[in-house]
Amino acid sequence: MKTGAKILxxxxxxxxxxxxxxxxxxxxxxxxxxxxxxxxxxxLVRHEQAAIHAADGYARASGRVGVCLATSGPGACNLVxxxxxxxxxxxxxxxxxxQVPTTLLGNDAFQESDITGITLPITKHSYLLNNVRDVxxxxxxxxxxxxTGRMGPVLIDVPKDVQTDVVNEPEAVPxxxxxxxxxxxxxxxxxxxxxxxxxxxxxxxxxxxxxxxxIASGGDAELIRLAEALMIPVTxxxxxxxAIPSHHPLNLxxxxxxxxxxxxxxxxxxxxxxxxxxxxxxxxTGKLESFAPxxxxxxxxxxxxxxxxxxxxxxxxxxxxxxxxxxxxxxxxKKTVQGLWNGRIAEWKQQSGEKKVLDTSILTPQYVVRTxxxxxxxxxxxxxxxxxxxxxxxxxxxxxxxxxxxxxGGLGTMGYGFPAAIGASIACPDEAVxxxxxxxxxxxxxxxxxxxxxxNIPVKVMILNNQYLGMVxxxxxxxxxxxxxxxxxxxxDFVGIAKAYGVPGMCxxxxxxxxxxIQTSLAHDGPYILDFRIEREENVMPMVxxxxxxxxxILGENR
Amino acid sequence: xxxxxISVLVxxxxxxxxxxxxxxxxxGFNIESLAVGTCEEPGMSRITAVVIADDEIIEQVKKQLxxxxxxxxxxxxxxxxxxxxxxxxxxxAAEPGSSRAEVMQLADNFRARIIDVGTRTVILxxxxxxxxIDALEKLLHQYGIKELVRTGKIAxxxxxxxxxxxx
Ligand SMILES: Cc1ncc(C[n+]2csc(CCOP(=O)(O)OP(=O)(O)O)c2C)c(N)n1
Numbered sequence: 001m002k003t004g005a006k007i008l009x010x011x012x013x014x015x016x017x018x019x020x021x022x023x024x025x026x027x028x029x030x031x032x033x034x035x036x037x038x039x040x041x042x043x044l045v046r047h048e049q050a051a052i053h054a055a056d057g058y059a060r061a062s063g064r065v066g067v068c069l070a071t072s073g074p075g076a077c078n079l080v081x082x083x084x085x086x087x088x089x090x091x092x093x094x095x096x097x098x099q100v101p102t103t104l105l106g107n108d109a110f111q112e113s114d115i116t117g118i119t120l121p122i123t124k125h126s127y128l129l130n131n132v133r134d135v136x137x138x139x140x141x142x143x144x145x146x147x148t149g150r151m152g153p154v155l156i157d158v159p160k161d162v163q164t165d166v167v168n169e170p171e172a173v174p175x176x177x178x179x180x181x182x183x184x185x186x187x188x189x190x191x192x193x194x195x196x197x198x199x200x201x202x203x204x205x206x207x208x209x210x211x212x213x214x215i216a217s218g219g220d221a222e223l224i225r226l227a228e229a230l231m232i233p234v235t236x237x238x239x240x241x242x243a244i245p246s247h248h249p250l251n252l253x254x255x256x257x258x259x260x261x262x263x264x265x266x267x268x269x270x271x272x273x274x275x276x277x278x279x280x281x282x283x284x285t286g287k288l289e290s291f292a293p294x295x296x297x298x299x300x301x302x303x304x305x306x307x308x309x310x311x312x313x314x315x316x317x318x319x320x321x322x323x324x325x326x327x328x329x330x331x332x333x334k335k336t337v338q339g340l341w342n343g344r345i346a347e348w349k350q351q352s353g354e355k356k357v358l359d360t361s362i363l364t365p366q367y368v369v370r371t372x373x374x375x376x377x378x379x380x381x382x383x384x385x386x387x388x389x390x391x392x393x394x395x396x397x398x399x400x401x402x403x404x405x406x407x408x409g410g411l412g413t414m415g416y417g418f419p420a421a422i423g424a425s426i427a428c429p430d431e432a433v434x435x436x437x438x439x440x441x442x443x444x445x446x447x448x449x450x451x452x453x454x455x456n457i458p459v460k461v462m463i464l465n466n467q468y469l470g471m472v473x474x475x476x477x478x479x480x481x482x483x484x485x486x487x488x489x490x491x492x493d494f495v496g497i498a499k500a501y502g503v504p505g506m507c508x509x510x511x512x513x514x515x516x517x518i519q520t521s522l523a524h525d526g527p528y529i530l531d532f533r534i535e536r537e538e539n540v541m542p543m544v545x546x547x548x549x550x551x552x553x554i555l556g557e558n559r
Numbered sequence: 560x561x562x563x564x565i566s567v568l569v570x571x572x573x574x575x576x577x578x579x580x581x582x583x584x585x586x587g588f589n590i591e592s593l594a595v596g597t598c599e600e601p602g603m604s605r606i607t608a609v610v611i612a613d614d615e616i617i618e619q620v621k622k623q624l625x626x627x628x629x630x631x632x633x634x635x636x637x638x639x640x641x642x643x644x645x646x647x648x649x650x651x652a653a654e655p656g657s658s659r660a661e662v663m664q665l666a667d668n669f670r671a672r673i674i675d676v677g678t679r680t681v682i683l684x685x686x687x688x689x690x691x692i693d694a695l696e697k698l699l700h701q702y703g704i705k706e707l708v709r710t711g712k713i714a715x716x717x718x719x720x721x722x723x724x725x726x
Contacts, residue, residue, distance in 0.1 A: 180570070
């Protein structure tokens with residue numbers, strides 16, 4: 001005889017889960033009681049939004065499904081932003097919520113909310129369990145759905161009576177999940193692959209545009225193989241950072257709104273764009289008609305719904321990016337160096353001074369990120385908040401591998417970074433995990449300082465503190481005549497706040513102290529906070545104004 | 560933009576209808592009609608939705624519908640030769656005397672059945688394609704329509720072609 005709660009916890013262990021992030025409440029008491037003497041590790045966060053972000057960070061850092069748990073009503077509703085964040089970036093997460101007993105469902109009972117209804121448009125799938133017999137099978141299915149195909153969040157809503165009901169003979173859970181309406185296409189169509197090989201071999205100015213799908217599928221090695229075989233330059237999206245090392249000679253860096261000049265010019269002039277696990281997001285394409293205007297487009301993606309969604313493509317290939325690239329690589333024979341094309345790109349790089357030495361007479365965020373990058377020398381995991389801090393981190397950190405970059409791309413969720421860093425640190429305890437933060441974003445989940453203290457999670461928070469909601473201020477400066485409407489945030493004593501929670505920290509105002517401060521924080525065995533008082537009105541450049549073509553960049557000062 | 564008739568074969572699970580409908584409403588277009596009921600496969604339902612949109616957008620929505628875990632098959636039968644029907648119940652003011660006789664006459668012409676006769680009203684049941692029901696509705700307006708319900712359109716390809724999941 002087993003209760004639903006017991007089956008649930010056992011099922012999680014069966015899926016190989018070792019840590020869950022959660023926050024208790026009345027409707028999950030039976031589950032919490034099971035957790036009390038279960039080998040499953042539970043991290044008590046201070047806000048449910050942090051639980052889902054932490055599960056998300058855990059998933060992005062490890063490539064495994066992240067799990068969080070919350071009570072019904074307010075607890076479940078606090079997950080919503082995090083579920084949407086995971087959905088937009090295709091992150092495999094299973095969110096478990098308590099629910100009022102089935103007898104009270106739909107009654108506006110205390111702490112009831114229709115969470116499956118609320119999250120319908122932001123989950124890959126969801127379940128409202130109404131029978132204890134279904135618990136095991138549902139958990140197994142949920143993990144399968146979350147972690148296969150185009151990954152995404154799955155919600156399981158568990159009424160309290162389902163947690164306490166017992167079954168004598170729990171139904172056997174089939175090892176292999178088979179769902180009629182869900183059969184992701186993994187292999188690309190051989191004919192299409194053949195055609196792709198022809199198009200790639202025949203192109204004069206090919207360009208690879210790689211997105212988060214490359215990282216999700218583990219296709220990075222094949223991507224680099226393809227690029228190197230024909231000397232094809234590569235640009236990545238924000239989500240694709242780390243798919244190819246930043247220092248790789250063929251890497252042009254990020255494209256789009258805050259992309260590099262060479263990447264954005266290359267897109268504009270290429271004759272073949274090979275889009276791999278990328279979705280032509282509007283932050284990437286700018287004005288659609290001017291995006292890759294002279295190019296034929298090959299689009300490789302596991303999600304057929306992404307193909308042709310924003311931009312018509314000449315050759316669609318539906319399948320797992322890693323698989324498809326391997327097949328293409330096997331068939332590629334022509335080994336030509338596109339000398340002219342790469343020469344032109346090198347010229348752009350040169351002209352824009354993309355790697356030029358930074359100004360160190362004042363404390364700039366770019367210098368802080370570069371110094372961190374130099375000190376870590378290829379190691380570490382960078383998590384960010386949202387805004388300028390995110391873009392400076394993306395532009396100036398040198399990535400060496402996939403899953404080293406964790407950031408909310410699709411939804412752009414402020415407050416994401418710190419809890420996601422907690423998840424990443426738990427997934428990868430041997431890595432230095434750094435949350436590059438804005439002073440605004442950090443204050444959205446600052447209460448998690450208590451969590452990192454309780455479990456001694458050695459996350460380092462580096463606040464690029466401009467006392468503004470910087471990215472919004474930048475838009476106001478450029479497009480609203482410097483009318484800084486409600487974007488100034490007076491100075492906060494972050495070191496003092498951290499101290500009150502029991503986290504040591506340091507405030508840095510002099511560029512000469514940056515290196516030492518970072519070394520000190522990394523050497524500290526536990527969480528640490530660095531409050532960098534940066535140049536207040538520094539901008540992220542280059543920038544493509546919303547709606548402009550991506551080669552129409554504002555270059556501005558680029559310190 | 561034109562009306563598209565989309566047939567969606569789904570597993571009979573809670574939430575499926577809202578997921579399907581949600582994908583249309585999210586794009587901001589109106590569902591002209593929506594009819595749901597069981598079908599030839601046990602445990603399955605067929606949803607017939609009529610929506611007005613561009614071909615391109617419909618293509619996208621079809622792909623999104625296919626992504627839903629409980630959706631087995633999506634067919635846009637707009638350009639396939641098909642038969643389509645809906646049923647309407649129309650309660651018409653029909654005072655005893657000449658107007659009642661006229662309404663009865665009209666009903667007869669449209670092969671509508673009179674399924675209820677009250678002292679001042681009659682209820683007609685009419686089956687047909689959307690155009691026929693629209694036409695009858697227009698003609699009945701002069702007598703006064705008290706109440707009208709339509710089932711929404713259901714449709715099926717002509718001949719041996721099917722929209723079932725079996726090939
Ligand atoms: C939850 C949430 N609310 C609002 C926004 C809109 N927004 C985008 S960037 C930004 C400013 C971020 O300021 P800060 O965290 O201080 O970072 P900075 O840009 O200064 O580096 C805001 C308000 C958002 N992305 N997320």
